[in-house]
Amino acid sequence: MNLQRVERVATQGSIVRDCPGTQNHICCGYKTIDLVEGCVLSCSYCILQAYLNSQSIKIHDNIPYILSQLDDAITRETGHILRFGTGELSDSLALDRKYRLNQPLIEFFGEKKKALLELKSKWAYIDHLLPYLNPYTIISFSVSPQRIIDQEERKTSPLYKRLKAARKAQDAGCFVGLHLDPVIIYPGFEKDYQYLIEDISRLLDLDRVIWISLGLLRFPPQLLDHFVEHNRKNLLHGEFIRGEDGKMRYLKQQRIKVYRMLYKLLKSKNDGLFIYLCMEREDVWKKVTGMTIRDNEALVGLFDTRIKNLYGGSI
Amino acid sequence: MLPFLKMTTIPLSNIDVHDRAFCISHPVYDETILSSIRQLGIVEPLLLLNSSPPVVVSGFKRLQAATDLGYWQVPAVTIEATEKEAVLITIHSNIHRGLNIVEKANALERMLHFGFSREEVFGMMNLLSLGPHEKVLTALMNLANSEKLLKDFIYRHSVSLKNTGYLLRFDVTERKKIIQLLSGIHITEGSLRDVLELIGLMKVKKGRIGFKKIQDAEDAVALRKRLQEETSPLLSSLEKKLKRVKEQASLPPGIDIKVDPFFEKEYIDILLKVKSEGDVKASIEKLKTILEDGYIRSILELTKG
Numbered sequence: 001m002n003l004q005r006v007e008r009v010a011t012q013g014s015i016v017r018d019c020p021g022t023q024n025h026i027c028c029g030y031k032t033i034d035l036v037e038g039c040v041l042s043c044s045y046c047i048l049q050a051y052l053n054s055q056s057i058k059i060h061d062n063i064p065y066i067l068s069q070l071d072d073a074i075t076r077e078t079g080h081i082l083r084f085g086t087g088e089l090s091d092s093l094a095l096d097r098k099y100r101l102n103q104p105l106i107e108f109f110g111e112k113k114k115a116l117l118e119l120k121s122k123w124a125y126i127d128h129l130l131p132y133l134n135p136y137t138i139i140s141f142s143v144s145p146q147r148i149i150d151q152e153e154r155k156t157s158p159l160y161k162r163l164k165a166a167r168k169a170q171d172a173g174c175f176v177g178l179h180l181d182p183v184i185i186y187p188g189f190e191k192d193y194q195y196l197i198e199d200i201s202r203l204l205d206l207d208r209v210i211w212i213s214l215g216l217l218r219f220p221p222q223l224l225d226h227f228v229e230h231n232r233k234n235l236l237h238g239e240f241i242r243g244e245d246g247k248m249r250y251l252k253q254q255r256i257k258v259y260r261m262l263y264k265l266l267k268s269k270n271d272g273l274f275i276y277l278c279m280e281r282e283d284v285w286k287k288v289t290g291m292t293i294r295d296n297e298a299l300v301g302l303f304d305t306r307i308k309n310l311y312g313g314s315i
Numbered sequence: 316m317l318p319f320l321k322m323t324t325i326p327l328s329n330i331d332v333h334d335r336a337f338c339i340s341h342p343v344y345d346e347t348i349l350s351s352i353r354q355l356g357i358v359e360p361l362l363l364l365n366s367s368p369p370v371v372v373s374g375f376k377r378l379q380a381a382t383d384l385g386y387w388q389v390p391a392v393t394i395e396a397t398e399k400e401a402v403l404i405t406i407h408s409n410i411h412r413g414l415n416i417v418e419k420a421n422a423l424e425r426m427l428h429f430g431f432s433r434e435e436v437f438g439m440m441n442l443l444s445l446g447p448h449e450k451v452l453t454a455l456m457n458l459a460n461s462e463k464l465l466k467d468f469i470y471r472h473s474v475s476l477k478n479t480g481y482l483l484r485f486d487v488t489e490r491k492k493i494i495q496l497l498s499g500i501h502i503t504e505g506s507l508r509d510v511l512e513l514i515g516l517m518k519v520k521k522g523r524i525g526f527k528k529i530q531d532a533e534d535a536v537a538l539r540k541r542l543q544e545e546t547s548p549l550l551s552s553l554e555k556k557l558k559r560v561k562e563q564a565s566l567p568p569g570i571d572i573k574v575d576p577f578f579e580k581e582y583i584d585i586l587l588k589v590k591s592e593g594d595v596k597a598s599i600e601k602l603k604t605i606l607e608d609g610y611i612r613s614i615l616e617l618t619k620g
Binding site for chain 2: 225227228229231232233236237239240241242243244251252253254255256257281282283284287
């Protein structure tokens with residue numbers, strides 16, 4: 001699978017950072033751990049293709065240094081339950097079977113019991129982590145209709161394997177997360193997403209899904225030309241505009257329509273699901289969910305409540 | 316130093332005038348050179364390779380002019396050189412006049428053809444003020460090997476390397492139609508980029524370029540508009556609705572309502588241009604009317620998706 005060079009690099013500076021978020025869009029206050037930079041999965045729409053120039057994949061494996069930064073961040077935070085993830089600049093699991101970077105992090109969060117670690121992936125192999133999993137690690141999968149996986153995520157695990165791995169994590173006592181991100185508009189996508197949600201509800205225990213994010217395809221403008229050059233018909237089917245944050249995204253009326261459809265479908269399976277929109281505007285939130293989310297703080301508050309409800313007094 | 320053999324006047328019939336192995340000039344026909352030679356004759360002799368028959372290394376434009384003017388002989392210097400040296404000679408003997416993008420592409424293509432290494436070619440790219448990157452070289456090779464129609468268009472409009480790259484993404488038939496489409500239009504580099512991007516997008520989205528829908532545009536703005544309607548019909552329909560509501564509201568010159576161009580922002584800007592208290596009063600009255608008539612609500616609705 002891996003044709004890219006993987007190199008270990010000296011770990012320095014801030015490895016634990018706030019998710020960059022984007023201007024005038026509501027961000028969930030996620031914290032990122034830049035454990036690995038670059039990804040072997042090379043999804044056709046991935047923003048890493050525009051953000052990361054290097055051909056090689058860089059691994060920061062000075063674990064004590066990273067853990068001390070995590071410890072500082074958790075100690076400093078008094079108002080919220082922090083959520084950390086390693087899937088911002090890479091896939092959390094794609095290289096883990098070989099490099100075993102997640103195990104010490106999982107153990108750290110399990111001992112700390114004050115914050116959550118999310119491992120977000122499209123690579124459905126978690127067996128090596130099963131002995132170490134604890135409730136403070138969230139195994140998450142980005143999910144798409146198999147048609148999109150076949151055409152745009154060619155190096156990733158098939159949908160059923162991702163869902164089976166998620167189920168395995170649930171059976172091991174973990175909560176899991178799901179990310180319908182990027183949602184792509186193409187001819188017949190409505191039906192495909194309906195089947196996808198059917199599969200999710202059939203294979204997973206929805207009461208043990210901690211959160212589901214919805215995010216329609218968005219990307220830096222330089223990728224638009226890349227998509228045209230590489231004839232990415234699926235990715236270019238909808239209408240794109242340049243958002244206030246400078247990123248290309250579908251026209252607002254298309255976004256609202258699609259989010260509404262997905263939100264309703266998911267809620268019809270389990271009304272208790274915690275569904276959030278990734279990097280969306282206040283008015284889109286309102287139209288889709290009926291909730292008024294004025295700023296990032298309001299959304300972070302929803303996460304706190306969700307986690308407290310699921311974990312009781314144990315966090 | 317070049318081993319010059321001799322300067323002589325040589326009959327055209329003794330030269331292989333069809334051998335263009337060392338030709339990088341584009342276009343070969345040059346009105347200025349033709350006029351100059353008509354007045355004074357060929358001042359600078361052609362460079363010929365000492366082969367049998369001799370072939371031109373440098374001076375293809377002069378040769379063309381001489382032929383057009385009915386000359387039967389030309390002044391020439393014959394040189395002894397390998398083919399690789401001859402390629403370098405033709406490039407360096409033309410470099411002072413400033414090569415256009417097609418000629419730069421031809422020069423690099425000739426170098427690769429005659430076996431120069433990648434490093435040597437990249438060195439020449441530096442000399443020609445081109446970024447020495449594989450992607451740039453590939454685009455230039457494609458240009459050098461492309462049809463005359465495209466090369467002429469790129470030369471005539473001084474098309475940038477970026478826009479040349481866009482044009483090369485289309486096949487020959489599409490390029491021919493695109494050039495026809497643009498031939499009667501004054502187009503700047505910026506609007507050419509926009510148009511080519513939109514045509515490319517149209518091709519991916521629809522699987523083909525609908526030339527019938529975009530032909531006969533009177534100018535670049537109209538062409539871009541039509542392409543936007545084809546590639547972004549929802550956005551175009553919102554723009555049309557906004558225009559219609561504003562027309563129905565009959566806004567006076569002192570009042571304007573600005574909406575985010577992509578209907579993304581939740582708010583609108585209402586601009587008043589006033590010179591006196593009376594103007595303010597009149598503007599407020601007008602705003603009150605259009606508010607009561609529901610036009611502001613209609614415009615706000617457009618921004619709410």
